Amino acid sequence: MTRAAVLGAGSWGTTFAKVLADAGCSVALHARRPELVETIARTRENADYLPGVRLPAAVRATVDPAEALDGADVVVLAVPSQTLRDNLAGWTPLLPPEASLLSLMKGVELGTTKRMSEVICEVTGAGADRVAALSGPNLAREIAEEQPSATVIACSDTERAELLQAACGTPYFRPYTNPDLVGCELGGAVKNVIALACGVATGLGFGDNTRASLITRGLAETARLGMALGADVTTFAGLAGLGDLVATCSSPLSRNRTFGEHLGQGMSVAEVLQITKQTAEGVKTCRSVLDLARAHGVDVPITEAVVRVCHEGESAAQMVREMMSREAKPE
Ligand SMILES: NC(=O)c1ccc[n+]([C@@H]2O[C@H](COP(=O)([O-])OP(=O)(O)OC[C@H]3O[C@@H](n4cnc5c(N)ncnc54)[C@H](O)[C@@H]3O)[C@@H](O)[C@H]2O)c1
Ligand SMILES: O=P(O)(O)OC[C@H](O)CO
Structure with a gap:
């Protein structure tokens, strides 16, 4: 039986622990707060993040990362992208030397512009063949409710990707494999930025034409950046590209x-941050994506607009005016 450790008991970490258990793994779920561990043990529910979802008996919550990692074949990382480096500093000495390291995160590190798999390799010293990323149209709540969906497991080592695919496939969760780690990780990170723009449009009262335009042009800028970074352009037509972009921008x-959407309705970034309890990766990752694009000479106008609104005080209405008055060009 595969032994999995899931580090991070938020929405996605908890949901993925259930997926792994439903796929037949024995799962240790590491949470930081002892009271959450106690509640999960007593009620079989993570009421803070997934109220109403019963966790299988094969999921064991623990506050001790050493206990979670002891004997793990698969280590799943499910924390906010911007805290991963610090989290890993504490966990690295506890990692079993042969374990596969699977990132669930969808962000790019601020300052370094590194993808999560790059941060994992750098901090843990693991070879690239041990590190994989899972990405696709995977809204945690829907998967926790066992609504059918598909995903991609990206790893340069195809055999390892296939082992991970077998470890987490269930009747409601269908993983595909893909060797293009760069494209899959980038698709997952940039779609959060485009989803912020779609939210702004929705908050301003605009409908499906506006959202479809943003999704399509968002895909174009993701693919341009991906190609500059060495990704396979076909990845962006797949689940980790278009699939995730459509789900996130529409849901x-x-x-x-x-x-x-809150920004589009007139709230300030500070006000929205105050009422946002979970990770909205795009708010920080938009800056890393813009840095990455500038370093590679790639034009990313939607990302630029999101950075202006999130970090430079531009209003939602001004963002729309500026995007619609850009110089005319062929598609
Ligand atoms: N929720 C989803 O639907 C979903 C789906 C696919 C991918 N993801 C990605 O998975 C990653 C995790 O997302 P999530 O939805 O589980 O987030 P979340 O905000 O629901 O949970 C984050 C978890 O990380 C833990 N954590 C550990 N160290 C932390 C620190 N230093 N600061 C803050 N929190 C810390 C928190 O305690 C919490 O349990 C993100 O990159 C997200 O983009 C989320
Ligand atoms: O809730 P979001 O915006 O972080 O998106 C969740 C998932 O990444 C969708 O695939």
Whole structure:
């Protein structure tokens, strides 16, 4: 039986622990707060993040990362992207040397512009063949409710990707493999930025034409950046590209889209941050994506607009005026 450790007991970490258990793994779920661990043990529910979802008996919550990691074949990382480096500093000495390291995170590190798999390799010293990323149209709540969906497991080592695929496939969760780690991670990170823009449009009262335009042009800028970074362009037509972009930009369950919607309705970034309890990765990752794009000479106008609104005080209405008055060009 595969032994998995899931580090991070937020929405996605908890949901993925359930997926792994439903796929037949024995799962240790590491949470930081002892009271949450106690509640999960007593009620079989993580009421803070997934109220109403019963966790299988094969999920064991623990506050002790050493206990979670002891003997793990698969280590799943499910914390906010911007805290991963610090989290890993504490966990690295406890990692079993042969374990696969699977990132669930969708962000790019501020300052370094590194993807999560790059941060994992750098901090842990693990070879690239041990590190994988899972990405796709995977809104946690829907998966926790066992609504069918698909995803991608990206790893340069195809055999390892296939082992991970077998470890987390269930009748409601269908993983595909893809060797293009760069494209899959970038698709997951940039879609959060485009979802913020779609949220702003929704908050301003605009409808499906506006959202579809943003999704399509958002995909174009993601693919341009991806190609500059060496990704396979076909990845962006897949689940980790278009699939995730459509789900996130369309769903009221998305924290990024919801964040943008509040901005479009006239709230300030500080006000939205105050009422946002979970991670909306795009708010910080938009800056890293813009840095990455500038370093590679890639034009990313939607990302630029999101950075102006989130970090430079531009209003939602001004953002729309500026985007619609850009110089005319061929598609
Ligand atoms: N929720 C989803 O639907 C979903 C789906 C796919 C991918 N993701 C990605 O998975 C990652 C985790 O998302 P999530 O939804 O579980 O987030 P969340 O905000 O629900 O939970 C984050 C978890 O990380 C823990 N954590 C550990 N160290 C932390 C620190 N230093 N600061 C703050 N929190 C810390 C928190 O306690 C919490 O349990 C993100 O990159 C997100 O983009 C989320
Ligand atoms: O709630 P969001 O915006 O973080 O999106 C969740 C997932 O990434 C959707 O695939």
